Amino acid sequence: MLDIACGSGRHLAWFAARQHAVTGVDRDTNQARLHAPCAELLCADIENNPWPLQIDGALRTFGAVVVTNYLWRPSMQTVVNSVAPGGVLLYETFADGNETLGRPSRPDFLLQPGELLQACAGLEVVAYENGTLQDPPRVVQRIAAVRAPASKCALTPSR
Ligand SMILES: C[S@@+](CC[C@H](N)C(=O)[O-])C[C@H]1O[C@@H](n2cnc3c(N)ncnc32)[C@H](O)[C@@H]1O
Secondary structure, eight states, X not given: OEEETOTTOXXXXXXXXXTOOOEEEESOOHHHHHHOTTSEEEEOOTTTSOOSOEETTEEOOEEEEEEESOOOGGGHHHHXXXXXXXXXXXXXXEBTTGGGXXXXXXXXGSBOTTHHHHXXXXXXXXXXXXXXXXXXXXXXXXXXXXXXXXXXXOOOOOO
């Protein structure tokens, strides 16, 4: 499982407690190191540097990719492409309308209507919501979307 902009590591800790291997990336991994000591943590500024999750130039992919309360549009497709075949993307962050309730209020940090759906083209959308939540009042968009498993080879029986 990969958590992008993992913050305190709350999601890393949740998945790790359920025996999943977890990887987190954030520009400050100090809190995550405390809460999820077994996690693979990458301390990286993903807005000003190359994507840090690569092996030999190839994108690392994960069975689950989680992003919450974070938006950096230039990396959105890389985030989606980081979902392995058969894997799931869970993404929730603030959306257009939140500026009437509080922060963040800058358009750069607010998803536009339908934006997560568009970003997940190519994945199967399992659940999607765009609306107001309470405690604290906020407008969010959230999605759960899965990538189809890799197709199995059609083997011809040998004679
Ligand atoms: C609002 S917090 C959300 C944390 C976590 N996802 C959660 O929901 O609890 C935003 C996170 O994005 C991280 N962040 C902001 N800009 C970043 C950047 N350029 N590169 C990496 N992480 C960044 C911050 O350090 C912070 O942990």
